[in-house]
Amino acid sequence: MESIFLVTIFLSSIFIATDAYRSNSRTIQCSRGGPEIQSPFWVKFRQPHSCNASGFELICRENATTIRFPSYGDLVVKSILYNTRKLDLIDPKSCVHEVFLNLNLSLTPFHYYYSVKNYTYLNCSAPLSNSFTEIPCLSGRSFHVYTVESSLPVPGSCKKIKTVAIPFSYSPYISDNTFGLGLTWDLPGRERFTSKGHHHILSIDRGHGEAVLSIGIVIVALVALVSITIYRSRELQKLKREQKLEAHKLLADS
Ligand SMILES: *[C@@H]1O[C@H](CO)[C@@H](O)[C@H](O)[C@H]1NC(C)=O
Ligand SMILES: *[C@@H]1O[C@H](CO)[C@@H](O)[C@H](O)[C@H]1NC(C)=O
Numbered sequence: 001m002e003s004i005f006l007v008t009i010f011l012s013s014i015f016i017a018t019d020a021y022r023s024n025s026r027t028i029q030c031s032r033g034g035p036e037i038q039s040p041f042w043v044k045f046r047q048p049h050s051c052n053a054s055g056f057e058l059i060c061r062e063n064a065t066t067i068r069f070p071s072y073g074d075l076v077v078k079s080i081l082y083n084t085r086k087l088d089l090i091d092p093k094s095c096v097h098e099v100f101l102n103l104n105l106s107l108t109p110f111h112y113y114y115s116v117k118n119y120t121y122l123n124c125s126a127p128l129s130n131s132f133t134e135i136p137c138l139s140g141r142s143f144h145v146y147t148v149e150s151s152l153p154v155p156g157s158c159k160k161i162k163t164v165a166i167p168f169s170y171s172p173y174i175s176d177n178t179f180g181l182g183l184t185w186d187l188p189g190r191e192r193f194t195s196k197g198h199h200h201i202l203s204i205d206r207g208h209g210e211a212v213l214s215i216g217i218v219i220v221a222l223v224a225l226v227s228i229t230i231y232r233s234r235e236l237q238k239l240k241r242e243q244k245l246e247a248h249k250l251l252a253d254s
C-alpha cells in the first residue's frame with residue numbers, strides 16, 4: 001500500500017520536473033542537428049528583440065549557426081555546452097591563427113575557454129630556422145608568418161605584427177580549423193537585460209522558478225516519506241501492543 005503511494009509520488013515528481021524543464025528550455029535550432037539555442041543566446045530575426053543580450057546574438061545563415069565578432073567577422077557555432085559554458089566555434093576560412101590574431105574579445109562577454117599565453121606574430125621576409133613552423137594560411141610566397149614566444153627577440157628579417165594572448169601557438173599537428181576556438185562566457189548580469197528586456201528577465205526568473213519547483217517536489221517527497229515511516233512505526237507499535245495484550249489475555253484465561 002505505502003510502497004504504491006511512494007512509487008506514485010516518485011513518478012509524478014519526475015513527470016512534473018521533466019515537464020517543467022521542457023517548458024522552460026524552449027530551444028530553437030538553425031537546422032536539424034544544429035546546436036540548441038537557449039538563454040543567454042538568442043537568434044536574430046527569429047526571436048523577439050526583447051532578449052537583446054549584446055554579444056549573445058546568433059544568426060542562422062543557410063543551415064549554419066553563426067556568431068558575429070566586430071573584430072573578426074562571422075564564425076560558425078559548432079556546439080554550445082550550457083552546463084560548462086563552452087562555445088565551440090569553427091572558422092569558415094579554416095585559419096584559426098588568423099582568428100587568434102584578429103579576434104578581440106575585450107568588449108564581448110566571451111574569453112577563451114583554455115588558459116592563454118602571450119605569443120608574438122612575426123611577419124618575416126625570409127624563412128626562419130627549421131625549429132619554427134610557419135602558419136601556412138597566413139604566409140605567402142614572399143613572406144612567412146610565425147607565432148613565437150613573446151620573450152623571443154625579433155629576428156632581423158622579421159617584423160612584429162602583434163603580441164596577443166592566445167590559447168595555442170601554431171602547430172602543424174593541431175591545424176584543424178576547430179582546435180582552440182573554444183570560448184566561455186560570463187553569466188550575463190541583469191543590467192544587460194533591463195532595457196526593453198522584461199521578457200528576458202522573466203525567462204531568467206523561470207529558471208529560478210524551476211529550481212524552486214524541484215526543491216518543492218523533493219520536500220514534498222521527503223515529507224511523504226517521513227510521514228509514511230512514522231505511520232508505519234506507529235502501526236507496528238500498535239500491533240505489538242495488541243499482541244502483548246492478547247498474550248496477557250491468553251495468560252489470564254489459562
Ligand atoms: C540592443 O542593445 C544595444 C546595446 O545596448 C543597442 O545599441 C541596440 O540598439 C539594441 N537593439 C535593439 C533591437 O533593441
Ligand atoms: C541545408 O539542409 C538541407 C536539408 O538537410 C539541404 O538540403 C541543403 O542543401 C542544406 N543547405 C546548405 C546550404 O547546406
Ligand SMILES: *[C@@H]1O[C@H](CO)[C@@H](O)[C@H](O)[C@H]1NC(C)=O
Nearest residue numbers: 104105106107162163164165
Ligand atoms: C582590443 O580592444 C580594446 C578596446 O577596443 C583595446 O583597448 C585593445 O587594445 C584591443 N586589444 C588588442 C590586442 O588589439
Ligand SMILES: *[C@@H]1O[C@H](CO)[C@@H](O)[C@H](O)[C@H]1NC(C)=O
Nearest residue numbers: 116117118119163164165166
Ligand atoms: C600579455 O602581455 C600583456 C602586456 O604586456 C600583459 O598585460 C598580460 O597580462 C599578458 N598576458 C598573459 C596571459 O601573460
Ligand SMILES: *[C@@H]1O[C@H](CO)[C@@H](O)[C@H](O)[C@H]1NC(C)=O
Nearest residue numbers: 123124138140143144145161
Ligand atoms: C606580411 O607582410 C606582407 C608584405 O611584407 C604583407 O603583404 C602581408 O599582408 C603581411 N601579413 C600579415 C599577416 O601581416
